Amino acid sequence: MALVDLRLTDRTLLEHLVGHTAQATELRRALALLWLDDGEDPQEVAERLRVSRQTVYHWVQRFQGRRDAPLDDRLADGARGGRPPTAQGIIDPLLEAVFDDDPRDWGYQATVWTAPLLQQFLRDAHGLDVSAQSVRLAIARLELLWKRPRHRLAQRPETWRQAKGGSSAACGAVCAPSC
Numbered sequence: 752m753a754l755v756d757l758r759l760t761d762r763t764l765l766e767h768l769v770g771h772t773a774q775a776t777e778l779r780r781a782l783a784l785l786w787l788d789d790g791e792d793p794q795e796v797a798e799r800l801r802v803s804r805q806t807v808y809h810w811v812q813r814f815q816g817r818r819d820a821p822l823d824d825r826l827a828d829g830a831r832g833g834r835p836p837t838a839q840g841i842i843d844p845l846l847e848a849v850f851d852d853d854p855r856d857w858g859y860q861a862t863v864w865t866a867p868l869l870q871q872f873l874r875d876a877h878g879l880d881v882s883a884q885s886v887r888l889a890i891a892r893l894e895l896l897w898k899r900p901r902h903r904l905a906q907r908p909e910t911w912r913q914a915k916g917g918s919s920a921a922c923g924a925v926c927a928p929s930c
Contacts, residue, residue, distance in 0.1 A: 754811060755788045755814075757788045766785065768781045768822065768826075777823065779802075780814070783800060784811065786799075793808065810826075813825070838879075838881045838885040843889050843892065845873065847893055849872065857876070866887045867886075
């Protein structure tokens with residue numbers, strides 16, 4: 752008796768998927784289900800696909816448990832354990848909202864936002880303790896760019912030479928046409 756008893760529509764969809772998918776995980780799972788439906792032993796299928804027998808059973812269980820879902824969802828991975836990526840969904844809108852503001856408006860003594868400064872802002876304003884790397888990744892994801900402040904020579908006062916130890920009279924006749 753076969754471990755899997757596929758409906759005709761499921762079998763047709765899986766056979767079509769085998770010939771047209773670019774996803775290796777979908778292909779392996781679809782082949783495993785088709786082979787199991789043909790009556791092959793789960794251990795042989797597992798060896799052929801270089802996975803454990805238990806993995807094959809998990810694929811079958813997930814596929815059969817998601818009967819109402821689309822085929823690609825039925826072949827998708829199950830829920831994984833571990834720490835979820837919490838920072839991404841939370842800090843992106845916060846950074847985007849504050850990025851165009853001047854940090855001085857928020858009480859910081861800086862003229863541009865940096866990753867460590869944004870990290871400090873998230874800690875102070877929102878109580879979020881995230882790494883500077885998470886902030887850098889969020890900046891890259893949001894494609895936020897800034898320019899460093901520049902000091903422009905055109906904005907110098909007319910007495911700048913005196914402040915530097917020279918005098919405007921020293922320029923005198925030599926520079927007169929160009930000054």
